[in-house]
Amino acid sequence: MASPIKVVVTxxxxxxxxxxxxxxxxxxxxxxxxxxxxxLLDIAPMMGVLEGVVMELADCAxxxxxxxxxxxxxxxxxxxxxxxxxxxxxxxxxGMERKDLLSANVRxxxxxxxxxxxxxxxxxxxxxxxxxxxxxxxICSKYAPSIPKENFTAMTRLDQNRAxxxxxxxxxVPVQDVKNVIIWGNHSxxxxxxxxxxxxxxxxxxxxxxxxxxxxxxxxxxFVSTVQKRGAAVIAARKMSSALSAAKAASDHMRDWFLGxxxxxxxxxxxxxxxxxxxxxxxxxxxxxxxxxxWKIVEGLTISDFARTMLDATGKELDEEKRDALxxxx
Ligand SMILES: NC(=O)c1ccc[n+]([C@@H]2O[C@H](COP(=O)([O-])OP(=O)(O)OC[C@H]3O[C@@H](n4cnc5c(N)ncnc54)[C@H](O)[C@@H]3O)[C@@H](O)[C@H]2O)c1
Ligand SMILES: O=C(O)C[C@H](O)C(=O)O
Numbered sequence: 001m002a003s004p005i006k007v008v009v010t011x012x013x014x015x016x017x018x019x020x021x022x023x024x025x026x027x028x029x030x031x032x033x034x035x036x037x038x039x040l041l042d043i044a045p046m047m048g049v050l051e052g053v054v055m056e057l058a059d060c061a062x063x064x065x066x067x068x069x070x071x072x073x074x075x076x077x078x079x080x081x082x083x084x085x086x087x088x089x090x091x092x093x094x095g096m097e098r099k100d101l102l103s104a105n106v107r108x109x110x111x112x113x114x115x116x117x118x119x120x121x122x123x124x125x126x127x128x129x130x131x132x133x134x135x136x137x138x139i140c141s142k143y144a145p146s147i148p149k150e151n152f153t154a155m156t157r158l159d160q161n162r163a164x165x166x167x168x169x170x171x172x173v174p175v176q177d178v179k180n181v182i183i184w185g186n187h188s189x190x191x192x193x194x195x196x197x198x199x200x201x202x203x204x205x206x207x208x209x210x211x212x213x214x215x216x217x218x219x220x221x222x223f224v225s226t227v228q229k230r231g232a233a234v235i236a237a238r239k240m241s242s243a244l245s246a247a248k249a250a251s252d253h254m255r256d257w258f259l260g261x262x263x264x265x266x267x268x269x270x271x272x273x274x275x276x277x278x279x280x281x282x283x284x285x286x287x288x289x290x291x292x293x294x295w296k297i298v299e300g301l302t303i304s305d306f307a308r309t310m311l312d313a314t315g316k317e318l319d320e321e322k323r324d325a326l327x328x329x330x
Contacts, residue, residue, distance in 0.1 A: 004035040004066040011088025012040035013049040019247035037067035041077035074115035089130025091241040109136040113143030134283040135321040154269030156285035158249035163193040177201040183267035185314025192310035193227040282318035
């Protein structure tokens, strides 16, 4: 058995963490042979609730759970961690856009970037889930200059999973038979869920999704807006933001980053190098492949005029969010 790795979940007393902690501690993220020590960070008033979470983790009797550290101190939480899931932040309510959370949440990611810079391993792999996730990840990276910026990512995997599920339902196939749908840009209503390179297996044969669906109007409008607005639809129905599916997506993201994405593309918000004409120095979601703990943007894709307009719109929003976030952090 390998020696345990330290994994931190922030917002550990919240609703996403409630699903996520079990997935991490049961081996679904880092593999069935990798023990974990869980660091649980939340704010001081939530320590009582967190105590209950700690009790429940113990009561799960999980063989891979090698230790649990609940704390309200970011430096204690981030000490020597390999994998931070930065979930802790305010969720939006009905009628809000995710960027409306910026002024409330971005300071959390400044403070946590500073703490990571001070005490985390330099090869730490950071996943930001708290909204607005892309810009929070950018700010976290900026305040942790001793850690490579490639190590900071934002979660758009939930959007990818939503897109894959929509296409599979339309085609009447199991969800795993659809692959390579892309989420470009921001985890917001300007994101571009792009099915143009997606593949579907039908009768054992792989075909392009656009040809299999053969309905351009559906792919350019209904499909795109359903995925863009899915988070809001869940909030309208549940009166709380998505949590079960968000925790599953966070697990998928980190698992693929650590263990590899195989023959599938996955979407991750990463610091843009300007690929595909996107704004540098924003955290932009791209199709990537992952192996040996590193991600690589899929190169050489054709960008149609429609896609160009969509990429430019979401890039513009990210540039604006960055400007606002830097102002808040001054
Ligand atoms: N990227 C995505 O796809 C995605 C999906 C779903 C939700 N989210 C976002 O994830 C975040 C968390 O959602 P939730 O439903 O778990 O919210 P929640 O309100 O249930 O839990 C958030 C927790 O974070 C804690 N917290 C607040 N400030 C903190 C700080 N400085 N340090 C540590 N913990 C802190 C709170 O006390 C609370 O326990 C929200 O911003 C939500 O919008 C993102
Ligand atoms: O939409 C939200 O505010 C929550 C989350 O980002 C989601 O996509 O479900």
